[in-house]
Amino acid sequence: MFFFFVGGLEQQVRQVLKSRAGRCIACGSRADLVDYDKVLKLFFVPVWRWPGKQPVMYCNDCKLFFPQSLTPPPPSMDGVPDVLRCQFCRREVDGDFRFCPFCGNAL
Structure with a gap:
C-alpha cells in the first residue's frame, strides 16, 4: 500500500504595509514591506493558515x-534617477523598465 502526500507550506502576502520600501537582495528590483501568512496546502487547497511573526520584505518580480x-537602504530622493542593474548582463537600466533594453531579459 502506498501513500502519496501532495501538499506543502508556502508564504502568502496578507497586507502591504509600505510600498517600495527597499530593494530585493536577489534581483535588485523594488520590494515592499508586507505582513504575511504561512499557508499549509493539501492537494493544492489551503487547509490551515497562520500569521507570520514580523513584517518582511517581498519582491514582486x-x-x-x-x-x-537584509534590505539595502532605499535610494535617496534628491533628484538622482532610480537605476537598476540587470542581473544577466550587469548593465545599469532605468528603474521604469521591466525588460533590459540591452539583453532583453526580464528585470
Missing part, C-alpha cells in the same frame, strides 16, 4: 520573501 534587516 522574483517572489522572494526576506527579512527587513
Whole structure:
C-alpha cells in the first residue's frame, strides 16, 4: 500500500504595509514591506493558515520573501534617477523598465 502526500507550506502576502520600501537582495528590483501568512496546502487547497511573526520584505518580480534587516537602504530622493542593474548582463537600466533594453531579459 502506498501513500502519496501532495501538499506543502508556502508564504502568502496578507497586507502591504509600505510600498517600495527597499530593494530585493536577489534581483535588485523594488520590494515592499508586507505582513504575511504561512499557508499549509493539501492537494493544492489551503487547509490551515497562520500569521507570520514580523513584517518582511517581498519582491514582486522574483517572489522572494526576506527579512527587513537584509534590505539595502532605499535610494535617496534628491533628484538622482532610480537605476537598476540587470542581473544577466550587469548593465545599469532605468528603474521604469521591466525588460533590459540591452539583453532583453526580464528585470
